[in-house]
Amino acid sequence: MSSSKRKRADIDLERRDDDGDDGSGDHQPVEAAPAPPRLQKEGQIKEGEAQAKEVVEVVVDRGGDASKEEIKYGTQQEGLMEEDKQSAAAAAGSDGGGGVDDEENDGPGTRAEDKHMVEAAPGDGNGDGDHDHTAMAQDELSTMQEEMEKMKEENKMLRRVVDRTVRDYYELQTKLAAYQKQPADQEPKETEVFLSLGGTAPAVAEAKSKEEQAARRPSVGSDDTDDGREGLGLSLSLRTSSYEDETRHDVVDGGAPDIVSDVGKARGYALLESSRMSPPASGDVAAAGGIAGQQGVNAANRKTRVSVRVRCQGPTMNDGCQWRKYGQKVAKGNPCPRAYYRCTVAPACPVRKQVQRCQEDMSILITTYEGTHNHPLPVGATAMASTATAGTGAATFMLLSSTSSDAAVSSGPPPASSSYLSPYLQLNSSSQYHSSVSPLVSGTMGGGGAQHLSMFGHSSALAAQPATHLKYPWPPNPSHGGAAGLGGSKRPFWGNGGVDDVRPTAALPDNAGTMASDPNQFSAAIATAISNVIGKDGQTAARRKEGESSNKWGVVESLPPHD
C-alpha cells in the first residue's frame, strides 16, 4: 500500500500475503463462489449453441523448440456424418409417415418409436384401407429395419475406426517420443504427424495452415464446420515446426481477432491454445524448482501460458479451480472486456487467468492461464486448468483413464526427450466418473521434488499422491468432483455446475455416441495431455511479447454436440 510501486514479479508474493491477511485467503476462496455471474451478460450464449458438434482439436506448438503438436478430436466426417444423415433421413421419413411430432429426436431409438407410430397411425384413423395400410406399414417397417441394420453396421464400423484411431494415436505418441529424442537442439524441423479418424484429412490441412501463420483461415472452421457439425470425428495431428513460423499468434492479446475469425467460422469450437513463455533456458524452467508460486520471482519470468478457447455459455469456463476476479479491461482489438482472475484455491497460488470472449463469436470464451498452480487441483478440475500447471513442467505425465480398450495408453516409453515427457493417456470411462474422462496429471517438479497434480483425479490417484499439504476444500471423491455432480449450487467453485461446456463425461470411442456426448471433456483431456507433454519441452522463445509468446500453442477445439 504505501509503496504502490513494486515490481509485479516480486510483488506477487507480497500481495498474496496481503490478501491472506485481509481475507485470510485460504478459506474464502475455497468455499466460495461459483463462477462470476456477471460475465454472463457479455457472453449471452444461447443454450442451443452449447450443443454443437463435437469437434476437438488440439494443437500444441512447442515454440521453444519450434515444435507443434496438433490433435484433433472431432468430426468424423465421413462415418459419423453419414450416420447423422441417415438418422436424419430416417427421422424425417418416419415423421412423414407416422406423423411423429413431439419427438424430434433423431436417434435410432426414436426411430423405433416412430415405427410404432407409423403402424398405429393408420389404425386409428380409418378402418378402410387396412390392407393397404398394413401392407404399407409392413413395407415401411421392413425398410426401417433395414435402415436400422445399416446403421448398426455403421456404428460398428465407426467404433472400429475410433478404436483404430485411438490406437494410432498412441502409436504416434510413441513415435513422437522417438522423434523427440532425436537431437533437435535448435530448431526442430517440421515434423508433422497427423492422425485422423473418419478421414479428417482436412484437419491436417488445417493444422498446416494454421501453422503457416496467422493465416488462420477456414481450415479449422471449414473442416469442422462443414461436416463437423453433423458428425463426430477424431483426428490427431502432431507437428513440429520451427518456432519462427508461429511467432504470431496474438490470440491472447489483441490477436484475439485472428483466432476469432478462425473460430468464428468454425462456429462453436473450443480452442485450447497453450503457450508458454519461458526463458530461453528452458531447462531450468522445470528445474526452477518447483512450485512456482513460491518462487514467485522466477515464476514471473517463467510463466506458463495456456490459452483455452471454449465455446461456453457460462460466464467463465469451469475449470475446477476457484478464481477471484481482480480486474477487467478492454483490450485493444477486442471490444469484449478481458477479465483477470487469480487462483484462490491456495493462498499463494500464482496462477492467473484471463477470460475474454471472441468478438466474433461471443459464445467462445478465450481463457488464458498463466503460471503454475502451487497446489493440487480440485478433483473436479478440468484438464484445462491443468494445462497451465502442466505447462510449467509440473506434469510429468497425464493419465486419462479409459476403459476403452485399445487406448492402451501407457504405451509409450517415457518420452524422453530432454525435456519432453510423454503423457500417458488413458481414456476411461470409469464407473465413478460417469464415464467421464478423468485425466490425471501428475508432475514432477524440476527441482527434484516430485509433485503430483491431479486434474480429474481419481480418488485413488490423489491418494497415491500426497502432493501438498494444503487442505482441499473439495472432497476427494470423484463422485463429487465430477463436474457433473456439482449441481450448481454454491458448492465448491468447480461446482459451477455443469458449467459451461466443460462437463466431464465423454468417454472414449467406446461408442461414438458417447463421444458425442461430450467431446469437450475429451478434448480438454487430450489437450491437456498434449500440452503437458509439450509443455515440458523447453520452450524458449518469444517470451517478450505476449503476443508472440504464443510460440507454442496448444489448441483444443471442441464443439458441443450438434448445433
Add this chain to the structure above:
DNA sequence: CGGATTTGACCGGCGC
C-alpha cells in the same frame, strides 16, 4: 457482515 466484483487509476514494458 464478509467476501467477491466493479471500475478508474497507476505502473511498467514496448514500439515508434
Add this chain to the structure above:
DNA sequence: GCGCCGGTCAAATCCG
C-alpha cells in the same frame, strides 16, 4: 523521450 497498451491495484459497490 513519448505515447500506447496490457496488467494490476485498491477503494467503492454489490451480493448472499
